[in-house]
Amino acid sequence: MTPVSGSEHQQTPVSGSEHQQTPASGSAQVPGRTGVTAATGFAAAGVTAGLKPSGNPDLAVVANLGPEQHAAAVFTTNRVEAAPVTWSRGVVADGVVSAVVLNSGGANACTGPRGLTDATTMAASTADALGVEAGDVVVCSTGLIGTYLPMERVTAGIAACVPALSTDGGAAAARAIMTTDTRPKEASRVVEGPSGSWTVGGMAKGAGMLAPGLATMLVVLTTDARATPDVLRGALAEACRLTFDRADSDGCMSTNDTVLLMASGASGVEVDAAELVPGLTAVCAELAAGLIDDAEGAAHTIAVTVRSAASEDEAVEVARAVARSNLFKCAVFGRDPNWGRVLAAVGTTTAAFEPSALDVAFNGVQVCRSGAIGEDRSLVDLSGRDVVVEINLHAGPAQATVWTNDLTHDYVTENSEYST
Amino acid sequence: MTPVSGSEHQQTPVSGSEHQQTPASGSAQVPGRTGVTAATGFAAAGVTAGLKPSGNPDLAVVANLGPEQHAAAVFTTNRVEAAPVTWSRGVVADGVVSAVVLNSGGANACTGPRGLTDATTMAASTADALGVEAGDVVVCSTGLIGTYLPMERVTAGIAACVPALSTDGGAAAARAIMTTDTRPKEASRVVEGPSGSWTVGGMAKGAGMLAPGLATMLVVLTTDARATPDVLRGALAEACRLTFDRADSDGCMSTNDTVLLMASGASGVEVDAAELVPGLTAVCAELAAGLIDDAEGAAHTIAVTVRSAASEDEAVEVARAVARSNLFKCAVFGRDPNWGRVLAAVGTTTAAFEPSALDVAFNGVQVCRSGAIGEDRSLVDLSGRDVVVEINLHAGPAQATVWTNDLTHDYVTENSEYST
Secondary structure, eight states, X not given: OOTTSTGGGGGSTTSHHHHHTSOBTTTTOOTTOOGGGSSTTEEEEEEOOSOSTTOOOOEEEEEEOSSOOEEEEEEOOOSSOOHHHHHHHHHHTTSBOOEEEEEOSBOOOSOHHHHHHHHHHHHHHHHHHHTSOGGGEEEEEBSOSSOOOOHHHHHHHHHHHGGGOBTXXXXXXXXXXXXXXXXXXXXXXXXXXXXXXEEEEEEEESSOOSSSOSSOOEEEEEEOSBOOHHHHHHHHHHHHHHTGGGBXXXXXXXXXXXXXXXXXOTTOOBOOHHHHHHHHHHHHHHHHHHHHHTOTTOSOEEEEEEEEESSHHHHHHHHHHHHTOHXXXXXXXXXXXXXXXXXXXXXXXXXXOOGGGOEEEETTEEEEETTXXXXXXXXXXXXXXXXXXXXXXXXOSEEEEEEEEOOOHHHHHHHHHTTO | OOTXXXXXXXXXXXXXXXXXXXXXXXXXXXXXOOGGGSSTTEEEEEEOOSOSTTOOOOEEEEEXXXXXXXXXXXXOOOSSOOHHHHHHHHHHTTSBOOEEEXXXXXXXXXXXXXXXXXXXXXXXXXXXXXXXXXXXXXXXXXXXXXXXXXXXXXXXXXXXXXXXXXXXXXXXHHHHTOSSOSSOEEEEEEEEETTEEEEEEEEEESSOOSSSOSSOOEEEEEEOSBOOHHHHHHHHHHHHHHTGGGBOSSSOOOSSOEEEEEEOOTTOOBOOHHHHHHHHHHHHHHHHHHHHHTOTTOSOXXXXXXXXXXXXXXXXXXXXXXXXXXXXXXXXXXXXXXXHHHHHHHTTSOXXXXXXXXXXXXXXXXXXXXXEEXXXXXXXXXXXXXXXXXXXXXXXXXXXXXXXXXXXXXXXXXXXXXXX
């Protein structure tokens, strides 16, 4: 069970008939060109700048080779935003982005004026090496909050990275942005539209969501479709709403979350938002699924689906309340289909429902019927990775799914030892 | 550090000059009369009805012997409320309560019509044994959600408990309502007022809060002051607002939380709300501190104090956001003064503040100054049980403290194995 697979596949806007219009990746792709370099008009690279104690790659650049350099982005809504977010908001405001430079090994968050200077320096160094404007370079950082970046290493890393840019460098870039991720996340789709074929791809790091997010989530999406900045903004907002915004690993919101979409226009195929959304959403859904499946310390991937809600917003509210209940998340870790904790979480919401009408199923077994005891809980098997919790509010026609993780000993370990 | 002790003592409405008007317990008390039987006019008992697998005491009754039987209560705001809550709301509506019957070993929550019948039967059995009206008997249950109570054992337990009622039975009652508590919680104060001396006492179980609450919190408060139901309602709301409502162990809200206040009038001293609040709040604060200090699986008691907020509500909003951040709570478990996670939580709120003005101190060491790196974090010692996190918003005159716990391996263990 992931946000785009299995039985849930039929229930999300990224699936079903719309999905059929978005052929799976592979058929028209060039071998080796994956993730952010699946689409034409992009080059990427990842290098080791020495920012991580592990010595793993930690700096990446993705450049838009054109002919167009349109872009849109979504940033964290955390009011305590990191310096690179502050910088990058300004960069994308005019809808033109030439490149993005990303580092792991340090978030450059809560670093005051010096942090903003450092983010600016990262953009300027990248721009110099590429021969573009600093004001067209987005900066993304991830890692510990409250420490300064070692700027000599960062600028040396940029100087090494830009010459390494390659149209099949997507995989290297995806690896360089990992922090506690155990594997890089890439996805792409080739879309056969009425006016021709185009590609959308992307990479992601960090298990989390836009608002809120666990570890920082950084996502870079690329397409060779031709699209105006307004089209990109609208399509990105819709794709995020249905994917990253519904993946909620631990309810915490990062200071650095960024989702950047760049369009090169290299396919020559112009698209509007309606054409762009399905393929873009499919890529975002695959990346979001990868984040939840690889979330820090998680033992289960949990889909909380709320059915028969009065509105989609209320379905999301209820699903999110359950997804954020520590008691519920501990129960799933313990393979306990504790529907009482589900109902206790549902009861904290303002959604329309009658408590005596609520139904809850764990992996298809309806353990709660009409707000009371249903089928025998011993029939539920939670030994696998994937858990589907279905809640029926009997209050209307809407539904939504939020993806989350269980609360485990490994989560506590990873997050109590992370910075010490 | 607890809600009523240490340096924080100076910062809460339960302390300082008001507290001076509320002499500590002991001086005028009868030895052995503790908790709910510290005040005159009350009898209590606790027995083993066989509801818990452990064989520990699990059923208690507290009776108001009069001459008055006025009462007020605060219940969970969870819309999925347990049957005893539904029953008890009706009982207290007229401001008259003769007794309360409480059981551990089963919450009688999410049990449908049968559950409401069972709660009613508990009240009727208790009323019959006491010779009072069933409609004047409050019922409280705690334990697993989603299982029926073994009513034969419950009614037999009531039949055994009522004859055991004693004016020094407070300690037995406090022991019988424990679930995962490691120790009973009792408190009392003798108040020397202008018209004479009166006493307020109480007992509590479960580490949590009213809204929301961790494990179910049940609190029974008694006083021999004379007070109208309206006075009791107003004073109880104020005392809860400053104590139980600011103890937030894990952000989860129970289906059964109940705080009941009964007044016997046996002292003959009539009080108004202004006279009642300080002593009542002191007792509630001591009980709340006991709950947080004994919360499931916790290794640290954390006071999150927000200073210089624009309003008290905003101070509480910010403190609560920090208190509910799993990343922050894991960091404290790891003895890591991770102020970046504090700022990330503060940034999710709507309170007035400038990110670049935020200060954060851990146990007196100001590790974050003006939103950026402050004193050396290695100066912070988090090896003790008590942690004080102070956040200065530099936005106004108000402040508030929320008490919480860290997120530990033991929390995960207790809450993943609780019902299996």
